[in-house]
Amino acid sequence: MTKGFTGTIARVNLTDGIVERLEMGKDFYRTYMGGSGFGAYFLLKGLKRKTSALAAENIITIAPGITTGAAVSGVSRCCITALSPETGGVGDSQLGGSIGPFIKRAGYDGIVITGKAASPCYLLVDGDTIEIKDGAHIVGKTVLETHDALTTVHGDKNISILQCGPAGENLVRFSCLIGDFNNVAGRGGMGAVFGSKNMRAIVVKGKGTVEFEDNDTLKKLAKLAMNRVPGSGFPEILQKLGTPGVVGPQAEGGNFATHNFSRSWHEEYLQLHGGTYDKEISAGKTTCFGCIVGCRKKVKAQSPWPVTDRLGGPEYETLGLLGSNLDITNAVAVAKANELCNNYGLDTISTGGVAAYLFECLEKGILTSADCDGKELGFNDPEGLFWLIDKIVNRQGIGDILADGFASAIEKLGEKTRPYAIHVKNKVPAVHMAQVKPSLALMYAVSPIGADHMQNEHDWLLTSEAELSKSLGILGGGELDCADLNKVRMTVYSQFFYSLLDTLSLCMFCWGCGSLFNYRDLEDLLQAATGWETTMFELMKVGERRVNMLRQINMRQGFTAKDDVLPERLFEKLPDGPAKGRCVDREAFAKMRAHYYELMGWDETTGNPRDGKLRDLGLEWAI
Ligand code: SF4
CATH class of the missing domain: 3.60.9.10 (Aldehyde ferredoxin oxidoreductase, N-terminal domain)
Incomplete structure (x- = not known):
């Protein structure tokens, strides 16, 4: 073998x-x-x-x-x-x-x-x-x-x-x-x-060992990473503060979902920044197997809520979805909610998303405490959130309704609640704001797995890593705000690359665009592991193949281009903060999506892979 x-x-x-x-x-x-x-x-x-x-x-x-x-x-x-x-x-x-x-x-x-x-x-x-x-x-x-x-x-x-x-x-x-x-x-x-x-x-x-072709090259790559962390920017921040270390810069760029995605920063965002709360509740960190970055921060607290250090600390996404998006800026409160979700086995992003939907419906008077088993709930209420998490996991009352996700909740709670259900294909977007990242807006809509922030490189990095992009043949479209054909091309190529990373089970923080390793290192890694004489051409096709297989599975489940849509709220102008006035431009988005299907070789009406594209990828068996 x-x-x-x-x-x-x-x-x-x-x-x-x-x-x-x-x-x-x-x-x-x-x-x-x-x-x-x-x-x-x-x-x-x-x-x-x-x-x-x-x-x-x-x-x-x-x-x-x-x-x-x-x-x-x-x-x-x-x-x-x-x-x-x-x-x-x-x-x-x-x-x-x-x-x-x-x-x-x-x-x-x-x-x-x-x-x-x-x-x-x-x-x-x-x-x-x-x-x-x-x-x-x-x-x-x-x-x-x-x-x-x-x-x-x-x-x-x-x-x-x-x-x-x-x-x-x-x-x-x-x-x-x-x-x-x-x-x-x-x-x-x-x-x-x-x-x-x-x-x-x-x-x-497992007590066996895994054999690789060229252990010397693997050792060299391990050493490269070690030497590259100092001065590396993002990986260095991750090593020091974990993903909570990017709350500050992201919020300052208007990229931190707040109040059910209606705003993109919170005045008290610094309280959720890793560099701020680290001094109070940090309890060291852990790392994934063999990784010197070690971005997995642990937290521990005694009051106002006890938080164990066994379940890991909140990540950037959690600080947003269980924090600012619910107007909660007490880091211990978010750490407690994170602990509850991890100990029950709940996705913190979607839990925060359905909670925000409920709280806004209550705020707008569409629902009342009578819909919540008599409980008064709302934004900026940690105890209410803990209560709700418990109800969701145990499927009681309003928790039972939310546990089945948005489509079912809208059916049970009424059509008037729909505008406040922020999702794509029933999945809550991450804390990253589509309003300030046109390529992410596109990917939230078209990704086969629903709104997900790890399917392509975001506009900000694509822009700052223009030289790296050139090595993939992406020569233009780097401007942050642009939502044109060049941006779509960048989105498509970076989607193939990120799809490849998920195929190889590589971490995006180490192997993603402009991180510790570059594309040539990736070829070296694969060759050292397997002995294959591989190139980025072959590898990008592997990434493209996976995206098309995922899309083909969705086609068989009945999905079409009609499902590649964004929630209305994302087309509304942000009211304040560093990204004030920004929104997803409806016309530009529609053009980007059409270009995306075209570049992918997908049918523009159904949004599904054309037979020729499947043949191109050696997937004729899936036609
Ligand atoms: S592999 Fe990735 S997620 Fe795991 S510790 Fe390293 S950088 Fe963090």
């Missing part, structure tokens, strides 16, 4: 308990490469049209990348792919930590799970042994309780645990998966897919 791979993918059917070991052959590996590329392949091959994300027939894949397990920064993430209970289309989410390396060490390039267990279970992957174990004793337990219960049985050495929390068990449509209690595959409701399969966790024990 090519070095970097184990040559085996495990397939588990929870309905009949059959475990298979698939040997897919070298061409498969070179074509789909790993991570989300594998996920897209197994879903597109194996799913019937219009499968419900919560049906036993849904398929979920957990796949690391080719380089996972190498001692180089940012090369060991893990991709989760399945139909999303949040959007109904394809879902894809990544996490760091050590679950990826442990899957490789256990001897697998990926795990594919389908079916539904008859009773609560967890999966034990221990080298050649894969067992479906009775999970009755962990039903209803929090993430921390479950982790402790499973490590009591299986030990806490050479082990990694991926689990949904009680939110996933209760099929909350935006529940997440947690790796070793502080690494989160947050988006798309992957926790509910676990819950729908009666599978609470996967325990992976």
